[in-house]
Amino acid sequence: MGFLQLTSLSKRFGTFTAVEDFNLDIEKGEFVSLLGPSGCGKTTTLQMIAGFLEPTAGRITVEGEDLVAIPSAKRNIGIVFQSYALFPHLTVAQNIAFGLEMRGITAMERSQRIARAIDIVHLKGFEARFPKQLSGGQQQRVALARAIVIEPRILLLDEPMSNLDAKLREDMQLELRQIQQELGITTLLVTHDQHEAMALSDRIAVMQGGRIVQIGAPYEIYENPSSRFVSTFLGKSNLLPDPAQMARQISLRPEKTRLVPAGQGKLQGRVTACIFFGAHWLYQVDTDHGLLLAYEQNLGAARARNGETVGIDWDEAHLRHLEGQE
Numbered sequence: 001m002g003f004l005q006l007t008s009l010s011k012r013f014g015t016f017t018a019v020e021d022f023n024l025d026i027e028k029g030e031f032v033s034l035l036g037p038s039g040c041g042k043t044t045t046l047q048m049i050a051g052f053l054e055p056t057a058g059r060i061t062v063e064g065e066d067l068v069a070i071p072s073a074k075r076n077i078g079i080v081f082q083s084y085a086l087f088p089h090l091t092v093a094q095n096i097a098f099g100l101e102m103r104g105i106t107a108m109e110r111s112q113r114i115a116r117a118i119d120i121v122h123l124k125g126f127e128a129r130f131p132k133q134l135s136g137g138q139q140q141r142v143a144l145a146r147a148i149v150i151e152p153r154i155l156l157l158d159e160p161m162s163n164l165d166a167k168l169r170e171d172m173q174l175e176l177r178q179i180q181q182e183l184g185i186t187t188l189l190v191t192h193d194q195h196e197a198m199a200l201s202d203r204i205a206v207m208q209g210g211r212i213v214q215i216g217a218p219y220e221i222y223e224n225p226s227s228r229f230v231s232t233f234l235g236k237s238n239l240l241p242d243p244a245q246m247a248r249q250i251s252l253r254p255e256k257t258r259l260v261p262a263g264q265g266k267l268q269g270r271v272t273a274c275i276f277f278g279a280h281w282l283y284q285v286d287t288d289h290g291l292l293l294a295y296e297q298n299l300g301a302a303r304a305r306n307g308e309t310v311g312i313d314w315d316e317a318h319l320r321h322l323e324g325q326e
């Protein structure tokens with residue numbers, strides 16, 4: 001049995017169904033991401049766990065205990081939102097102390113826990129600063145410290161890094177994963193950023209239209225996407241017709257293809273774009289099956305130019321047959 005269980009969970013706003021028949025079991029200490037496009041129901045799901053929204057139907061349990069019956073403030077859940085929502089008039093240490101004071105923790109224990117939380121998020125020396133005297137990344141860490149200092153049973157993260165620039169986001173992702181593993185804290189992250197979901201998660205639940213459409217370890221989902229939606233939302237995908245079943249498609253990851261000289265390979269086409277990404281080159285090739293993408297590891301200068309005719313080849317083992325058209 002999972003530590004956190006969401007069973008047949010639904011949420012309707014009037015006649016609109018935001019989350020439908022949602023089922024998810026999360027193990028203790030596991031890091032799971034809800035990944036999906038805007039409006040697919042990620043935040044609504046998180047808010048039902050946090051207690052800010054009441055489910056229309058279904059159950060939420062932690063270690064078998066019904067969570068829905070417990071008021072939000074008593075659920076012992078740490079939450080970090082996209083906007084860090086720090087108290088501007090309180091210092092870093094006071095911001096982190098707030099949840100402990102609310103819980104009636106003694107001053108002695110408070111100061112020990114605050115020191116440890118500050119240590120974990122690498123903010124030693126910043127205790128007396130006010131939020132406006134901190135960078136975005138530092139504020140985000142205060143928000144994280146504030147969430148973990150209460151030693152929550154569950155940590156909920158709603159797009160916590162989307163306000164950070166790309167470099168800082170990558171650094172914070174590594175730190176967050178380390179902290180989460182060190183503390184062994186059961187974590188649910190909401191994101192529409194596939195890279196973030198892949199970098200952080202033990203498992204990713206890909207959502208579409210209020211439902212989970214595929215769930216598994218990042219590698220499993222990336223390697224074996226079940227649908228066209230998953231294959232194009234998690235990474236890039238070339239979609240080819242399935243000769244065996246005309247209504248279906250085949251997914252071929254761009255990095256599983258090779259550019260070969262014109263006249264060779266399984267498809268012919270003309271290069272319409274050639275872009276350098278540092279670690280690899282991206283070629284866009286116009287073929288009888290539309291525009292296909294080919295990635296090639298950067299082992300030197302580009303191997304083809306715009307306008308050039310090339311062949312594309314691949315191993316059959318890399319083809320993935322998708323279920324249906326969606």
Ligand SMILES: Nc1ncnc2c1ncn2[C@@H]1O[C@H](COP(=O)(O)OP(=O)(O)OP(=O)(O)O)[C@@H](O)[C@H]1O
Nearest residue numbers: 013016018036037038039040041042043044045192
């Ligand atoms: N209070 C509400 N009343 C009516 N509809 C709502 C309400 N809250 C959310 N919705 C709708 O429910 C759907 C799911 O919203 P939700 O915020 O869960 O999406 P999301 O996947 O988190 O999207 P984003 O990535 O943009 O935050 C959306 O279509 C949204 O418009």
